Amino acid sequence: MISLRLLLFLSTNLVYLIVITTSQTEVWYQLCVDSNGNYTANSTYQANLHTLLTSIYTNTEIDNGFYNFSYGENSDQVNAIALCRGDITPDACRVCTNYSSQAITSICPTQKEAIIGLEKCMLRYSNRYIFNLMEDAPYFFGYNLNNVSDVSGFNESRTTLLDQLSYQAAAGGSSQKYAYGQLGAPNYEIIYAIAQCTPDITESECRYCLYNATARIPQCCEESQGGRILYPSCNFRFETNRFYDIPIDASPSPPPTNSTGNNTIRTVIIVVSVITTVIIIIGICIFIRLRVRKPYKEVEKLEDIGQVKLLQLDFDTVRVATDDFSDANKLGEGGFGAVYKGKLSNGQEIAVKRLSQKSGQGDLEFKNEVVLVAKLQHRNLVRLLGFCLERTERLLIYEFVPNLSLNIFIFVDNLKRSLLYWEMRYNIIRGIARGLLYLHEDSRFRVIHRDLKAGNILLDAEMNPKISDFGMARLFLMDQTHGDTRRVAGTFGYMAPEYVGRGHFSVKSDVFSFGVLVLEIVTGQKNNNFRNEEIEEHLLTFAWQSWHEGRASRIIDPTLRANPSDEMLRCIHIGLLCVQENADDRPTMAEVVVMLTTPTVPLSVPSQPAFWMKSSANPGITPSDQSNPGSSQLSVDEASITELVPR
Structure with missing residues (x-):
C-alpha cells in the first residue's frame, strides 16, 4: 500500500499524480494539519484522542453511519466526525472506521487536526469545533483513467443525475443525507452515482456543498468515465459501472449493456508537495533557456462553425418562436443588438440574440462567440443551444434564464x-x-x-x-x-x-x-x-x-x-x-x-484603486496616505495571499 501525505504550504504548490488501486482498506487521501498545533507523546490530548477514536468504531448503537463525538475538556478537548458511505452495513462501517482510526494516528502522529478517507468512509478530528458546520476545504478529487467518447452528451447526463441526487441527499433529514441512482448516457452507457452530506448540516447547506463540489468537475474529470470529489461536509462519485450496493428492498439497477468486464478501476489522487519543487523549477529554467521562444500569438480560427455540434435553426423557425421578434418579447438591447424571448414548437423556452446589421460585431465576432461558448460548459455560464446564419441574419439561441439580468x-x-x-x-x-x-x-x-x-x-x-x-x-x-x-x-x-x-x-x-x-x-x-x-x-x-x-x-x-x-x-x-x-x-x-x-484566509492591504478621483466627502485624503486603517471591521495582513486548497 502506498502511504502518502497531503500537506498545505504557504508557498508555491506543485501538483503531481499518484496512481493507486482501490480497495476497501486503501487510504485514498489524508491531510495532517500542522497549523492547529501539535500534541506530545503521552499527553492528555493524545489519551483523549485515543479514547474518542475507540468509542467510534466500538459503538454498536449507531446504525446510520454517522458519528460526531467529543471527549475531554478545554484545550485538551477533541472533536471527531466519521461518515460511512450510505450503502454499507453498520458492521462494515465499524471495520472501516477502525482501520481509519489506526491509520490516521500512524500517518499524523502528533497533529491536533487531521482528515483521512478510505473508499467507504471518512474520519476527521480536531481541537476546534467542527460540528454543524458546512466546510468545503480542504478538498480532494480523483478520476477514472478511461475517457468517454461523447464528452458533451456524457456531461449533460451526468449533470442531470448529480443535480437530482444532490436534492435527494439534501432532503434526507438529520439521520442520513445520502442518495444513489443511475441514468442512461450516449453510446449505451449508464452512469451510476452517489451523493452524500454529513447529516449535521442543513438541507440548504448540503445542496450548496454538493453544488460547489460538482462545479469542480472540470478540474478533475470532465472527460472521464468516473470521478469523485470529496469535501469534509459532502462528497459525490460517478462511474460507468455500479460501485455501490443497493438495499434489499430496492429494485436492482440494470447492468450496463456495454460493460468492459472486470476492469481495475484506478483512481488518480491529486497530491500537493513542495519537496520536489526545487528540482522541477531547475528543470523548467533549463528548458526555457534551451527552447526557442515564440512570439505571443492569439488563437484564431480554432474551429469552423460547421465543426461545432449545435442546433442550427432556420430563420423562419426563430421568427415564429419569437412572434416575429415582437416588442412584447424583447428582453433587452445591447451594443450588438436585441435579445428576445421565444418558444420552440416543442415548448422549450429560448433567448434569441439578434445581432444588429449596423453593429460593430461582424462575422468574426459572431463566429468567435459561437465557437467559444459551444466549448464552455459550466453551471455559472449561460448555455448556447444553437445559432442561425442565414442571409444577413445572425442569431444566437441561448437557454432562457427567467430572472433576466443582475x-x-x-x-x-x-x-x-x-x-x-x-x-x-x-x-x-x-x-x-x-x-x-x-x-x-x-x-x-x-x-x-x-x-x-x-x-x-x-x-x-x-x-x-x-x-x-x-x-x-x-x-x-x-x-x-x-x-x-x-x-x-x-x-x-x-x-x-x-x-x-x-x-x-x-x-x-x-x-x-x-x-x-x-x-x-x-x-x-x-x-x-x-x-x-x-x-x-x-x-x-x-x-x-x-x-x-x-x-x-x-x-x-x-x-x-x-x-x-x-x-x-x-x-x-x-x-x-x-x-x-x-x-x-x-x-x-x-x-x-x-x-x-475560506474566511480564515488573511487579506492583504489594498493599494489605491485605478481611476482615483478626489472625494467630495473628504478631500483631505490623498492616494499617498497608505497606512494601515487600523479598523476592527476587517482582518488585514501584509502577507501575500496563498491558496490553501490541495489540488
Whole structure:
C-alpha cells in the first residue's frame, strides 16, 4: 500500500499524480494539519484522542453511519466526525472506521487536526469545533483513467443525475443525507452515482456543498468515465459501472449493456508537495533557456462553425418562436443588438440574440462567440443551444434564464433590489467568481471575457448567476496570459486601466471588472452613478477611502446596512484588492475563490484603486496616505495571499 501525505504550504504548490488501486482498506487521501498545533507523546490530548477514536468504531448503537463525538475538556478537548458511505452495513462501517482510526494516528502522529478517507468512509478530528458546520476545504478529487467518447452528451447526463441526487441527499433529514441512482448516457452507457452530506448540516447547506463540489468537475474529470470529489461536509462519485450496493428492498439497477468486464478501476489522487519543487523549477529554467521562444500569438480560427455540434435553426423557425421578434418579447438591447424571448414548437423556452446589421460585431465576432461558448460548459455560464446564419441574419439561441439580468435587480427595480437579501447576493458573487475561475483556469483553453458587467450576469430561477455575452471574449492557449488590441471595446467603468490606456488585456483585466461588480452588488449602486447621500462620488475612490478610514460599512446598500456582517465587509475588501491600479497587485480568480470560501484566509492591504478621483466627502485624503486603517471591521495582513486548497 502506498502511504502518502497531503500537506498545505504557504508557498508555491506543485501538483503531481499518484496512481493507486482501490480497495476497501486503501487510504485514498489524508491531510495532517500542522497549523492547529501539535500534541506530545503521552499527553492528555493524545489519551483523549485515543479514547474518542475507540468509542467510534466500538459503538454498536449507531446504525446510520454517522458519528460526531467529543471527549475531554478545554484545550485538551477533541472533536471527531466519521461518515460511512450510505450503502454499507453498520458492521462494515465499524471495520472501516477502525482501520481509519489506526491509520490516521500512524500517518499524523502528533497533529491536533487531521482528515483521512478510505473508499467507504471518512474520519476527521480536531481541537476546534467542527460540528454543524458546512466546510468545503480542504478538498480532494480523483478520476477514472478511461475517457468517454461523447464528452458533451456524457456531461449533460451526468449533470442531470448529480443535480437530482444532490436534492435527494439534501432532503434526507438529520439521520442520513445520502442518495444513489443511475441514468442512461450516449453510446449505451449508464452512469451510476452517489451523493452524500454529513447529516449535521442543513438541507440548504448540503445542496450548496454538493453544488460547489460538482462545479469542480472540470478540474478533475470532465472527460472521464468516473470521478469523485470529496469535501469534509459532502462528497459525490460517478462511474460507468455500479460501485455501490443497493438495499434489499430496492429494485436492482440494470447492468450496463456495454460493460468492459472486470476492469481495475484506478483512481488518480491529486497530491500537493513542495519537496520536489526545487528540482522541477531547475528543470523548467533549463528548458526555457534551451527552447526557442515564440512570439505571443492569439488563437484564431480554432474551429469552423460547421465543426461545432449545435442546433442550427432556420430563420423562419426563430421568427415564429419569437412572434416575429415582437416588442412584447424583447428582453433587452445591447451594443450588438436585441435579445428576445421565444418558444420552440416543442415548448422549450429560448433567448434569441439578434445581432444588429449596423453593429460593430461582424462575422468574426459572431463566429468567435459561437465557437467559444459551444466549448464552455459550466453551471455559472449561460448555455448556447444553437445559432442561425442565414442571409444577413445572425442569431444566437441561448437557454432562457427567467430572472433576466443582475442589472435589473440592483439598478433598475428598487423592489427587486430590496428582495435581494445578503445571502442571495453573496451566492451571486461566489457564482460569478467560480464561472470566471473556470474561464481562466479550468476550461480547455484560457478565456478572457473582456466585458464582465451587471448586464451580462443572468439569474436563473434559483437566482444562480450565469455569465453571458462572449462576443468580446478572447481565447488563448493555457500557457498564454495576455494580449494586446488596437480595438478597445467594452463598458467604461468596468474596464481595467491598462486596457483602456494601452489596449492590454489579461486575466487580471477580468479580475478588475469582477472587483467593480462586487462593489456594485454590495452597495446596490452603479460605479458611474454612486451617491453618498446627496453627494455624487466615484465608487472605487469612495469605497477605498471608507475602508481606509475604517468606515467601510457606510457604503453598504441601505437595505442591508441594518445588520452589516463580516462577509459584507470582507467582500468590500476583496473588491478593493481586485480593482488595484497595478494589475500585478490584483489577485487571480483562484485566489479570489479561496478568499470567498475560506474566511480564515488573511487579506492583504489594498493599494489605491485605478481611476482615483478626489472625494467630495473628504478631500483631505490623498492616494499617498497608505497606512494601515487600523479598523476592527476587517482582518488585514501584509502577507501575500496563498491558496490553501490541495489540488
